[in-house]
Amino acid sequence: MLATTNSVAFNGIDVLRITIEVQITSGMPSFTIVGLADKAIAESRERVRAALHSIGLSLPGNHITVNLAPADVIKEGTHFDLPIAVALLGAMEVIEADKLLNTIMMGELGLDGAIRPVSGVLPASVASVAQQMRFVCPAVQGAEAAWSGNKDIVPVKDLLQLINYYKGMEEIAYPEPAPQSDKFAYTLDLRDIKGQENAKRALEIAAVGGHNMLMIGPPGSGKSMLASRLPSILPPLTTQEILEVSKIHSVAGLLKDGQLVTHRPYRAPHHSASTPAMVGGGLKAKPGEISLAHRGVLFLDELPEFARQTLESLRQPLETGIVSVARANSHVSYPARFQLISAMNPCRCGYLGVAGKTCSRAPRCAEEYQSKISGPLLDRIDLQIEVPLLSPWVLGQIKEGEDSATVLKRVLAARNFQQKRGQNILNAELDGTQLEQTANLSDTARKVLIQAAEKFQLSGRGFHRMIRLSRTIADMAFSDEILPEHISEALAYRLPERKS
Numbered sequence: 172m173l174a175t176t177n178s179v180a181f182n183g184i185d186v187l188r189i190t191i192e193v194q195i196t197s198g199m200p201s202f203t204i205v206g207l208a209d210k211a212i213a214e215s216r217e218r219v220r221a222a223l224h225s226i227g228l229s230l231p232g233n234h235i236t237v238n239l240a241p242a243d244v245i246k247e248g249t250h251f252d253l254p255i256a257v258a259l260l261g262a263m264e265v266i267e268a269d270k271l272l273n274t275i276m277m278g279e280l281g282l283d284g285a286i287r288p289v290s291g292v293l294p295a296s297v298a299s300v301a302q303q304m305r306f307v308c309p310a311v312q313g314a315e316a317a318w319s320g321n322k323d324i325v326p327v328k329d330l331l332q333l334i335n336y337y338k339g340m341e342e343i344a345y346p347e348p349a350p351q352s353d354k355f356a357y358t359l360d361l362r363d364i365k366g367q368e369n370a371k372r373a374l375e376i377a378a379v380g381g382h383n384m385l386m387i388g389p390p391g392s393g394k395s396m397l398a399s400r401l402p403s404i405l406p407p408l409t410t411q412e413i414l415e416v417s418k419i420h421s422v423a424g425l426l427k428d429g430q431l432v433t434h435r436p437y438r439a440p441h442h443s444a445s446t447p448a449m450v451g452g453g454l455k456a457k458p459g460e461i462s463l464a465h466r467g468v469l470f471l472d473e474l475p476e477f478a479r480q481t482l483e484s485l486r487q488p489l490e491t492g493i494v495s496v497a498r499a500n501s502h503v504s505y506p507a508r509f510q511l512i513s514a515m516n517p518c519r520c521g522y523l524g525v526a527g528k529t530c531s532r533a534p535r536c537a538e539e540y541q542s543k544i545s546g547p548l549l550d551r552i553d554l555q556i557e558v559p560l561l562s563p564w565v566l567g568q569i570k571e572g573e574d575s576a577t578v579l580k581r582v583l584a585a586r587n588f589q590q591k592r593g594q595n596i597l598n599a600e601l602d603g604t605q606l607e608q609t610a611n612l613s614d615t616a617r618k619v620l621i622q623a624a625e626k627f628q629l630s631g632r633g634f635h636r637m638i639r640l641s642r643t644i645a646d647m648a649f650s651d652e653i654l655p656e657h658i659s660e661a662l663a664y665r666l667p668e669r670k671s
Protein backbone atom coordinates (compact mmCIF):
# COMPACT_ATOMS: atom_id res chain seq x y z
CA MET A 172 0.00 0.00 0.00
CA LEU A 173 1.28 3.50 -0.82
CA ALA A 174 0.35 6.77 0.88
CA THR A 175 1.58 10.27 0.14
CA THR A 176 1.57 13.59 1.96
CA ASN A 177 3.72 16.75 2.01
CA SER A 178 6.01 18.74 4.23
CA VAL A 179 8.62 21.43 3.62
CA ALA A 180 12.37 21.98 3.54
CA PHE A 181 13.95 25.37 4.05
CA ASN A 182 16.61 27.12 2.05
CA GLY A 183 17.17 30.18 4.20
CA ILE A 184 13.62 31.37 4.67
CA ASP A 185 12.54 30.08 1.28
CA VAL A 186 10.25 27.10 1.43
CA LEU A 187 10.43 24.07 -0.81
CA ARG A 188 7.64 21.50 -0.82
CA ILE A 189 8.77 17.99 0.01
CA THR A 190 6.63 15.00 -0.88
CA ILE A 191 6.63 12.11 1.58
CA GLU A 192 5.78 8.71 0.21
CA VAL A 193 5.43 5.66 2.40
CA GLN A 194 5.13 2.22 0.89
CA ILE A 195 4.57 -1.05 2.69
CA THR A 196 5.58 -4.13 0.74
CA SER A 197 5.98 -7.74 1.71
CA GLY A 198 9.45 -8.76 2.77
CA MET A 199 11.71 -8.78 5.78
CA PRO A 200 10.54 -6.37 8.53
CA SER A 201 12.43 -3.10 8.03
CA PHE A 202 11.89 0.66 8.22
CA THR A 203 14.04 2.71 5.84
CA ILE A 204 14.06 6.43 5.10
CA VAL A 205 15.65 7.53 1.83
CA GLY A 206 16.08 10.93 0.16
CA LEU A 207 19.03 12.85 1.69
CA ALA A 208 17.64 12.91 5.22
CA ASP A 209 19.79 14.22 8.07
CA LYS A 210 20.36 12.51 11.42
CA ALA A 211 17.27 14.04 13.05
CA ILE A 212 15.07 12.49 10.36
CA ALA A 213 16.83 9.12 10.60
CA GLU A 214 16.04 9.17 14.31
CA SER A 215 12.41 9.96 13.56
CA ARG A 216 11.92 6.22 12.94
CA GLU A 217 12.26 5.58 16.64
CA ARG A 218 9.92 8.41 17.59
CA VAL A 219 7.32 7.24 15.06
CA ARG A 220 7.58 3.66 16.33
CA ALA A 221 7.13 4.79 19.95
CA ALA A 222 4.31 7.22 19.13
CA LEU A 223 2.35 4.50 17.31
CA HIS A 224 2.97 2.14 20.20
CA SER A 225 1.57 4.72 22.62
CA ILE A 226 -1.78 4.65 20.82
CA GLY A 227 -1.84 0.87 20.69
CA LEU A 228 -0.59 0.38 17.15
CA SER A 229 2.50 -1.50 16.15
CA LEU A 230 4.52 -1.19 12.97
CA PRO A 231 3.51 -3.71 10.32
CA GLY A 232 5.93 -6.61 10.20
CA ASN A 233 6.74 -5.83 6.56
CA HIS A 234 9.14 -3.78 4.49
CA ILE A 235 8.45 -0.04 5.06
CA THR A 236 10.10 2.50 2.77
CA VAL A 237 9.81 6.22 3.32
CA ASN A 238 10.88 8.37 0.38
CA LEU A 239 11.41 12.12 0.68
CA ALA A 240 11.23 13.74 -2.76
CA PRO A 241 12.81 15.53 -4.57
CA ALA A 242 15.65 13.19 -3.69
CA ASP A 243 18.47 15.65 -4.40
CA VAL A 244 17.45 18.25 -1.78
CA ILE A 245 18.98 17.96 1.70
CA LYS A 246 16.23 17.62 4.31
CA GLU A 247 16.81 18.60 7.90
CA GLY A 248 14.83 18.87 11.07
CA THR A 249 12.46 17.02 13.32
CA HIS A 250 9.34 18.48 11.66
CA PHE A 251 9.26 15.47 9.30
CA ASP A 252 8.15 13.19 12.18
CA LEU A 253 4.47 14.02 11.82
CA PRO A 254 4.13 13.69 8.02
CA ILE A 255 6.12 10.42 8.11
CA ALA A 256 3.89 9.00 10.86
CA VAL A 257 0.69 10.15 9.16
CA ALA A 258 1.69 8.84 5.72
CA LEU A 259 2.59 5.55 7.41
CA LEU A 260 -0.87 5.47 9.00
CA GLY A 261 -2.25 6.07 5.51
CA ALA A 262 -0.24 3.18 4.12
CA MET A 263 -1.46 1.03 7.04
CA GLU A 264 -5.03 2.03 6.09
CA VAL A 265 -5.70 3.50 9.53
CA ILE A 266 -6.39 6.82 7.79
CA GLU A 267 -7.82 7.11 4.27
CA ALA A 268 -4.78 7.85 2.12
CA ASP A 269 -6.76 10.15 -0.21
CA LYS A 270 -7.36 12.61 2.61
CA LEU A 271 -3.63 13.23 3.02
CA LEU A 272 -2.87 14.39 -0.47
CA ASN A 273 -3.40 18.14 -0.55
CA THR A 274 -1.81 18.77 2.80
CA ILE A 275 1.42 20.21 4.16
CA MET A 276 2.27 18.89 7.63
CA MET A 277 4.94 19.62 10.17
CA GLY A 278 5.49 18.62 13.79
CA GLU A 279 7.84 16.71 16.03
CA LEU A 280 6.56 13.59 17.76
CA GLY A 281 7.03 12.82 21.42
CA LEU A 282 7.27 9.18 22.50
CA ASP A 283 3.74 9.50 23.90
CA GLY A 284 2.36 10.66 20.56
CA ALA A 285 2.27 14.35 21.52
CA ILE A 286 2.98 16.78 18.70
CA ARG A 287 5.66 19.26 19.68
CA PRO A 288 6.51 22.68 18.27
CA VAL A 289 9.02 23.05 15.47
CA SER A 290 10.69 26.01 13.76
CA GLY A 291 9.56 27.51 10.48
CA VAL A 292 5.78 27.20 10.91
CA LEU A 293 5.05 30.74 9.68
CA PRO A 294 6.91 30.57 6.32
CA ALA A 295 5.59 27.02 5.75
CA SER A 296 2.05 28.17 6.42
CA VAL A 297 2.50 31.09 4.02
CA ALA A 298 3.72 28.63 1.39
CA SER A 299 0.67 26.41 1.97
CA VAL A 300 -1.56 29.34 0.96
CA ALA A 301 0.30 29.77 -2.32
CA GLN A 302 0.00 26.04 -3.00
CA GLN A 303 -3.67 25.99 -1.95
CA MET A 304 -3.09 23.23 0.56
CA ARG A 305 -4.35 22.36 4.02
CA PHE A 306 -1.79 23.05 6.74
CA VAL A 307 -1.42 20.67 9.72
CA CYS A 308 0.82 21.90 12.55
CA PRO A 309 1.39 21.52 16.31
CA ALA A 310 -1.53 22.86 18.36
CA VAL A 311 0.61 25.40 20.21
CA GLN A 312 1.68 26.90 16.90
CA GLY A 313 -1.78 27.26 15.38
CA ALA A 314 -1.83 30.95 16.22
CA GLU A 315 1.50 31.46 14.46
CA ALA A 316 0.29 29.58 11.36
CA ALA A 317 -2.94 31.58 11.26
CA TRP A 318 -1.04 34.78 10.38
CA SER A 319 -0.62 33.40 6.87
CA GLY A 320 -4.36 33.77 6.28
CA ASN A 321 -4.76 30.10 5.21
CA LYS A 322 -8.39 29.23 5.89
CA ASP A 323 -7.66 25.50 6.23
CA ILE A 324 -5.33 25.08 9.20
CA VAL A 325 -5.51 22.06 11.49
CA PRO A 326 -3.60 22.53 14.76
CA VAL A 327 -3.20 19.16 16.48
CA LYS A 328 -2.04 18.27 19.95
CA ASP A 329 -1.36 14.57 19.48
CA LEU A 330 -1.44 11.75 16.96
CA LEU A 331 -4.65 10.23 18.33
CA GLN A 332 -6.50 13.52 17.93
CA LEU A 333 -5.37 13.68 14.29
CA ILE A 334 -6.53 10.12 13.60
CA ASN A 335 -9.93 10.90 15.16
CA TYR A 336 -10.11 14.05 13.06
CA TYR A 337 -9.50 12.15 9.84
CA LYS A 338 -12.04 9.52 10.87
CA GLY A 339 -14.60 12.28 11.40
CA MET A 340 -14.87 11.55 15.12
CA GLU A 341 -13.42 14.83 16.37
CA GLU A 342 -13.57 18.43 15.18
CA ILE A 343 -10.59 20.72 15.46
CA ALA A 344 -11.29 24.44 15.67
CA TYR A 345 -9.53 26.92 13.41
CA PRO A 346 -6.82 28.66 15.45
CA GLU A 347 -7.26 32.28 16.40
CA PRO A 348 -4.29 34.54 15.64
CA ALA A 349 -2.79 35.57 18.98
CA PRO A 350 -3.70 39.13 19.91
CA GLN A 351 -0.61 41.28 19.58
CA SER A 352 0.42 42.76 22.87
CA ASP A 353 0.40 46.51 22.32
CA LYS A 354 2.98 47.07 25.02
CA PHE A 355 5.49 49.55 23.63
CA ALA A 356 8.57 47.48 22.95
CA TYR A 357 11.17 50.15 23.61
CA THR A 358 11.28 51.20 27.21
CA LEU A 359 14.58 52.98 26.74
CA ASP A 360 14.15 56.63 25.86
CA LEU A 361 16.61 59.21 24.51
CA ARG A 362 15.55 61.59 27.25
CA ASP A 363 17.70 59.65 29.75
CA ILE A 364 20.85 60.82 28.00
CA LYS A 365 22.19 64.12 29.23
CA GLY A 366 24.40 66.28 27.05
CA GLN A 367 26.15 64.44 24.16
CA GLU A 368 24.28 66.65 21.68
CA ASN A 369 26.77 65.81 18.95
CA ALA A 370 26.31 62.08 19.36
CA LYS A 371 22.53 62.43 19.53
CA ARG A 372 22.54 64.43 16.30
CA ALA A 373 24.61 61.67 14.66
CA LEU A 374 22.14 59.07 15.96
CA GLU A 375 19.28 61.02 14.41
CA ILE A 376 21.12 61.20 11.06
CA ALA A 377 21.67 57.45 11.28
CA ALA A 378 17.95 56.94 11.89
CA VAL A 379 16.93 59.10 8.93
CA GLY A 380 19.32 57.72 6.33
CA GLY A 381 19.83 54.19 7.70
CA HIS A 382 23.57 54.82 7.98
CA ASN A 383 25.96 52.57 9.86
CA MET A 384 27.72 54.20 12.78
CA LEU A 385 30.85 53.79 14.88
CA MET A 386 31.26 55.51 18.25
CA ILE A 387 34.68 55.87 19.79
CA GLY A 388 34.99 57.01 23.37
CA PRO A 389 36.35 56.21 26.81
CA PRO A 390 34.56 53.82 29.19
CA GLY A 391 31.36 55.16 30.68
CA SER A 392 30.87 57.93 28.13
CA GLY A 393 27.43 56.59 27.20
CA LYS A 394 28.07 54.70 23.94
CA SER A 395 26.03 51.63 24.82
CA MET A 396 23.34 53.90 26.19
CA LEU A 397 23.11 55.79 22.88
CA ALA A 398 23.04 52.65 20.75
CA SER A 399 20.26 51.03 22.75
CA ARG A 400 18.04 54.07 22.12
CA LEU A 401 18.28 53.98 18.33
CA PRO A 402 15.27 51.64 17.85
CA SER A 403 13.12 54.12 19.74
CA ILE A 404 13.64 56.74 17.02
CA LEU A 405 13.26 54.43 14.02
CA PRO A 406 9.96 54.36 12.07
CA PRO A 407 7.74 51.36 12.89
CA LEU A 408 7.95 48.28 10.65
CA THR A 409 5.56 48.13 7.71
CA THR A 410 3.18 45.16 7.40
CA GLN A 411 5.40 43.67 4.71
CA GLU A 412 8.47 44.05 6.94
CA ILE A 413 6.67 42.51 9.94
CA LEU A 414 6.03 39.35 7.92
CA GLU A 415 9.59 39.31 6.57
CA VAL A 416 11.18 39.70 10.01
CA SER A 417 8.77 37.24 11.64
CA LYS A 418 9.55 34.57 9.04
CA ILE A 419 13.24 34.79 9.92
CA HIS A 420 12.48 34.53 13.63
CA SER A 421 10.16 31.59 12.92
CA VAL A 422 12.89 29.71 11.05
CA ALA A 423 15.22 30.42 13.98
CA GLY A 424 12.55 29.02 16.33
CA LEU A 425 12.26 32.33 18.18
CA LEU A 426 8.60 33.30 17.68
CA LYS A 427 6.89 33.20 21.05
CA ASP A 428 3.21 32.47 21.76
CA GLY A 429 2.21 32.86 18.13
CA GLN A 430 3.05 36.57 18.19
CA LEU A 431 4.71 38.25 15.24
CA VAL A 432 7.75 40.47 15.64
CA THR A 433 6.19 43.91 15.35
CA HIS A 434 9.04 46.07 16.60
CA ARG A 435 12.40 46.67 14.97
CA PRO A 436 14.83 44.01 16.16
CA TYR A 437 17.79 45.07 18.27
CA ARG A 438 20.52 42.47 18.54
CA ALA A 439 23.66 42.93 20.59
CA PRO A 440 25.78 39.77 20.34
CA HIS A 441 28.74 39.40 22.68
CA HIS A 442 32.19 39.83 21.16
CA SER A 443 32.95 36.15 21.71
CA ALA A 444 30.26 35.27 19.12
CA SER A 445 31.52 32.81 16.49
CA THR A 446 31.25 33.50 12.78
CA PRO A 447 28.35 31.02 12.26
CA ALA A 448 26.52 32.58 15.20
CA MET A 449 26.97 35.97 13.58
CA VAL A 450 26.24 35.28 9.91
CA GLY A 451 24.27 32.04 10.14
CA GLY A 452 24.80 28.55 8.82
CA GLY A 453 26.75 26.02 10.80
CA LEU A 454 25.91 22.38 11.25
CA LYS A 455 22.19 22.99 11.58
CA ALA A 456 21.60 25.96 9.28
CA LYS A 457 20.01 28.75 11.28
CA PRO A 458 19.83 32.49 10.69
CA GLY A 459 22.67 34.33 12.44
CA GLU A 460 22.58 37.53 14.46
CA ILE A 461 22.77 39.70 11.35
CA SER A 462 19.62 38.09 9.95
CA LEU A 463 17.83 38.28 13.28
CA ALA A 464 18.68 41.99 13.12
CA HIS A 465 17.10 42.24 9.61
CA ARG A 466 15.27 45.60 9.28
CA GLY A 467 16.59 46.55 12.71
CA VAL A 468 19.79 47.30 14.56
CA LEU A 469 22.88 45.16 15.10
CA PHE A 470 24.92 46.61 17.94
CA LEU A 471 28.51 45.44 18.19
CA ASP A 472 29.96 46.72 21.44
CA GLU A 473 33.76 46.66 21.90
CA LEU A 474 34.18 46.21 18.14
CA PRO A 475 37.95 45.38 18.08
CA GLU A 476 37.36 42.51 20.49
CA PHE A 477 35.40 40.57 17.85
CA ALA A 478 37.37 37.96 15.92
CA ARG A 479 38.78 39.46 12.74
CA GLN A 480 37.21 36.77 10.56
CA THR A 481 33.81 37.43 12.12
CA LEU A 482 34.06 41.14 11.39
CA GLU A 483 35.22 40.58 7.82
CA SER A 484 32.27 38.27 7.21
CA LEU A 485 30.01 41.30 7.70
CA ARG A 486 31.37 43.05 4.61
CA GLN A 487 29.33 41.23 1.98
CA PRO A 488 25.95 41.45 3.79
CA LEU A 489 26.57 45.11 4.64
CA GLU A 490 26.79 45.79 0.94
CA THR A 491 24.05 43.51 -0.39
CA GLY A 492 21.58 43.05 2.47
CA ILE A 493 21.78 39.29 1.98
CA VAL A 494 24.12 36.77 3.54
CA SER A 495 25.09 33.63 1.70
CA VAL A 496 26.80 30.92 3.70
CA ALA A 497 28.44 27.83 2.32
CA ARG A 498 27.34 24.45 3.61
CA ALA A 499 28.68 20.96 2.93
CA ASN A 500 27.47 20.85 -0.68
CA SER A 501 25.17 23.80 -1.01
CA HIS A 502 24.69 27.48 -0.21
CA VAL A 503 22.04 28.99 1.94
CA SER A 504 21.02 32.66 1.92
CA TYR A 505 19.22 34.71 4.52
CA PRO A 506 18.04 38.31 4.33
CA ALA A 507 20.35 40.55 6.36
CA ARG A 508 19.51 44.21 5.79
CA PHE A 509 20.55 45.55 9.18
CA GLN A 510 21.90 48.81 10.49
CA LEU A 511 25.31 48.36 12.09
CA ILE A 512 25.94 50.42 15.20
CA SER A 513 29.29 49.78 16.81
CA ALA A 514 31.23 51.14 19.74
CA MET A 515 34.81 50.97 20.90
CA ASN A 516 37.27 52.53 23.29
CA PRO A 517 40.06 54.58 21.71
CA CYS A 518 42.69 52.14 22.99
CA ARG A 519 42.79 48.90 24.97
CA CYS A 520 42.92 50.58 28.37
CA GLY A 521 40.34 53.04 27.13
CA TYR A 522 41.75 56.27 28.49
CA LEU A 523 43.66 57.70 25.54
CA GLY A 524 43.05 61.43 25.39
CA VAL A 525 40.99 61.57 28.58
CA ALA A 526 41.87 64.50 30.82
CA GLY A 527 43.34 63.38 34.12
CA LYS A 528 44.04 59.82 32.90
CA THR A 529 46.94 58.48 30.91
CA CYS A 530 47.41 55.60 28.58
CA SER A 531 50.82 54.24 29.54
CA ARG A 532 51.43 52.72 26.13
CA ALA A 533 50.27 55.66 23.96
CA PRO A 534 50.35 55.92 21.00
CA ARG A 535 51.13 52.25 20.23
CA CYS A 536 48.22 51.03 22.33
CA ALA A 537 45.70 52.98 20.27
CA GLU A 538 47.32 52.16 16.95
CA GLU A 539 47.30 48.44 17.65
CA TYR A 540 43.78 48.49 18.99
CA GLN A 541 42.24 50.57 16.20
CA SER A 542 44.05 48.64 13.48
CA LYS A 543 42.03 45.56 14.40
CA ILE A 544 39.23 47.03 12.33
CA SER A 545 40.02 46.74 8.66
CA GLY A 546 39.82 49.65 6.23
CA PRO A 547 37.15 48.02 4.04
CA LEU A 548 34.88 47.54 7.06
CA LEU A 549 35.43 51.13 8.21
CA ASP A 550 34.68 52.27 4.68
CA ARG A 551 31.18 50.85 5.06
CA ILE A 552 30.50 52.90 8.18
CA ASP A 553 29.21 56.29 7.07
CA LEU A 554 29.11 57.91 10.51
CA GLN A 555 32.17 57.79 12.71
CA ILE A 556 32.02 59.91 15.81
CA GLU A 557 33.82 60.54 19.05
CA VAL A 558 31.82 60.32 22.25
CA PRO A 559 33.76 62.24 24.89
CA LEU A 560 33.43 61.81 28.64
CA LEU A 561 30.87 64.23 30.00
CA SER A 562 31.88 66.75 32.61
CA PRO A 563 30.38 66.06 36.04
CA TRP A 564 28.84 69.49 35.68
CA VAL A 565 26.61 68.34 32.78
CA LEU A 566 25.90 64.95 34.34
CA GLY A 567 24.90 66.62 37.58
CA GLN A 568 22.15 68.58 35.85
CA ILE A 569 18.64 67.40 36.58
CA LYS A 570 17.39 68.58 33.21
CA GLU A 571 16.46 65.76 30.86
CA GLY A 572 17.19 65.72 27.15
CA GLU A 573 14.70 65.62 24.28
CA ASP A 574 12.50 62.51 24.35
CA SER A 575 12.43 59.82 21.66
CA ALA A 576 8.87 60.63 20.54
CA THR A 577 9.87 64.18 19.57
CA VAL A 578 12.94 62.99 17.68
CA LEU A 579 10.94 60.24 15.97
CA LYS A 580 8.55 62.86 14.56
CA ARG A 581 11.48 64.66 12.94
CA VAL A 582 12.90 61.38 11.64
CA LEU A 583 9.57 60.48 10.04
CA ALA A 584 9.28 63.90 8.38
CA ALA A 585 12.82 63.65 6.97
CA ARG A 586 12.23 60.10 5.72
CA ASN A 587 9.09 61.36 4.02
CA PHE A 588 11.12 64.02 2.27
CA GLN A 589 13.61 61.33 1.22
CA GLN A 590 10.86 59.23 -0.35
CA LYS A 591 9.31 62.18 -2.13
CA ARG A 592 12.35 62.20 -4.41
CA GLY A 593 10.90 59.00 -5.83
CA GLN A 594 13.49 56.89 -4.12
CA ASN A 595 12.22 53.78 -2.41
CA ILE A 596 15.40 52.88 -0.54
CA LEU A 597 17.22 54.68 2.23
CA ASN A 598 20.11 57.02 1.46
CA ALA A 599 22.57 54.58 3.04
CA GLU A 600 21.64 51.97 0.43
CA LEU A 601 22.28 54.24 -2.59
CA ASP A 602 25.23 53.17 -4.69
CA GLY A 603 27.49 55.45 -6.75
CA THR A 604 25.28 55.65 -9.85
CA GLN A 605 22.07 56.15 -7.89
CA LEU A 606 23.80 58.88 -5.92
CA GLU A 607 24.77 60.73 -9.10
CA GLN A 608 21.12 60.70 -10.12
CA THR A 609 19.50 61.70 -6.86
CA ALA A 610 22.03 63.62 -4.79
CA ASN A 611 21.57 67.07 -6.42
CA LEU A 612 24.75 68.80 -5.22
CA SER A 613 24.81 72.58 -5.60
CA ASP A 614 27.82 73.94 -7.54
CA THR A 615 29.47 75.38 -4.46
CA ALA A 616 28.83 72.20 -2.49
CA ARG A 617 30.51 70.19 -5.23
CA LYS A 618 33.56 72.47 -5.09
CA VAL A 619 33.77 72.17 -1.30
CA LEU A 620 33.52 68.41 -1.54
CA ILE A 621 36.23 68.12 -4.20
CA GLN A 622 38.57 70.33 -2.17
CA ALA A 623 37.97 68.25 0.94
CA ALA A 624 38.44 65.01 -0.96
CA GLU A 625 41.85 66.24 -2.14
CA LYS A 626 42.86 67.45 1.28
CA PHE A 627 41.80 64.30 3.15
CA GLN A 628 42.69 61.95 0.26
CA LEU A 629 39.26 60.36 0.28
CA SER A 630 38.93 57.05 -1.54
CA GLY A 631 36.23 56.62 -4.17
CA ARG A 632 34.05 54.97 -1.60
CA GLY A 633 34.86 57.65 0.97
CA PHE A 634 33.84 60.31 -1.55
CA HIS A 635 30.45 58.69 -2.11
CA ARG A 636 30.05 58.19 1.62
CA MET A 637 30.28 61.94 2.10
CA ILE A 638 27.63 62.61 -0.58
CA ARG A 639 25.33 60.02 0.99
CA LEU A 640 25.67 61.51 4.44
CA SER A 641 25.22 65.07 3.24
CA ARG A 642 22.13 63.96 1.28
CA THR A 643 20.60 62.78 4.56
CA ILE A 644 21.61 65.97 6.34
CA ALA A 645 20.00 67.97 3.51
CA ASP A 646 16.84 65.83 3.80
CA MET A 647 16.66 66.70 7.48
CA ALA A 648 16.70 70.37 6.50
CA PHE A 649 14.11 69.68 3.74
CA SER A 650 16.54 71.03 1.16
CA ASP A 651 16.28 69.76 -2.42
CA GLU A 652 19.89 70.67 -3.04
CA ILE A 653 22.91 69.61 -1.03
CA LEU A 654 24.48 72.86 0.16
CA PRO A 655 28.04 73.53 1.39
CA GLU A 656 26.93 73.48 5.04
CA HIS A 657 25.57 69.95 4.61
CA ILE A 658 28.93 68.84 3.19
CA SER A 659 30.83 70.45 6.07
CA GLU A 660 28.71 68.67 8.65
CA ALA A 661 29.17 65.34 6.86
CA LEU A 662 32.93 65.90 6.82
CA ALA A 663 32.89 66.13 10.60
CA TYR A 664 31.74 62.50 10.83
CA ARG A 665 34.92 60.95 9.48
CA LEU A 666 37.24 59.84 12.18
CA PRO A 667 40.36 58.12 10.86
CA GLU A 668 41.38 60.60 8.19
CA ARG A 669 40.76 63.48 10.54
CA LYS A 670 43.08 61.93 13.11
CA SER A 671 45.84 61.48 10.60
Ligand SMILES: Nc1ncnc2c1ncn2[C@@H]1O[C@H](COP(=O)(O)OP(=O)(O)OP(=O)(O)O)[C@@H](O)[C@H]1O
Nearest residue numbers: 363364365366367389390391392393394395396397
Ligand atom coordinates in the same frame (compact mmCIF):
# COMPACT_ATOMS: atom_id res chain seq x y z
N1 LIG B 1 25.16 61.26 28.86
C1 LIG B 1 24.79 60.52 29.90
N2 LIG B 1 23.65 60.79 30.54
C2 LIG B 1 23.25 60.04 31.58
N3 LIG B 1 23.94 59.00 32.06
C3 LIG B 1 25.10 58.68 31.49
C4 LIG B 1 25.59 59.43 30.38
N4 LIG B 1 26.76 58.87 29.98
C5 LIG B 1 26.98 57.83 30.81
N5 LIG B 1 26.00 57.71 31.72
C6 LIG B 1 25.93 56.70 32.80
O1 LIG B 1 27.07 55.87 32.64
C7 LIG B 1 26.68 54.52 32.49
C8 LIG B 1 27.59 53.84 31.51
O2 LIG B 1 27.30 54.24 30.21
P1 LIG B 1 27.54 53.28 28.99
O3 LIG B 1 27.43 51.88 29.42
O4 LIG B 1 26.69 53.72 27.88
O5 LIG B 1 29.06 53.60 28.69
P2 LIG B 1 29.97 53.07 27.52
O6 LIG B 1 30.46 54.26 26.79
O7 LIG B 1 29.23 52.07 26.73
O8 LIG B 1 31.17 52.42 28.31
P3 LIG B 1 32.11 51.18 27.91
O9 LIG B 1 33.14 51.71 26.99
O10 LIG B 1 32.71 50.78 29.20
O11 LIG B 1 31.26 50.15 27.32
C9 LIG B 1 25.24 54.56 32.05
O12 LIG B 1 24.54 53.43 32.46
C10 LIG B 1 24.73 55.81 32.73
O13 LIG B 1 24.33 55.51 34.04
Ligand SMILES: [Mg+2]
Nearest residue numbers: 394395472514
Ligand atom coordinates in the same frame (compact mmCIF):
# COMPACT_ATOMS: atom_id res chain seq x y z
MG1 LIG C 1 29.50 49.97 26.47
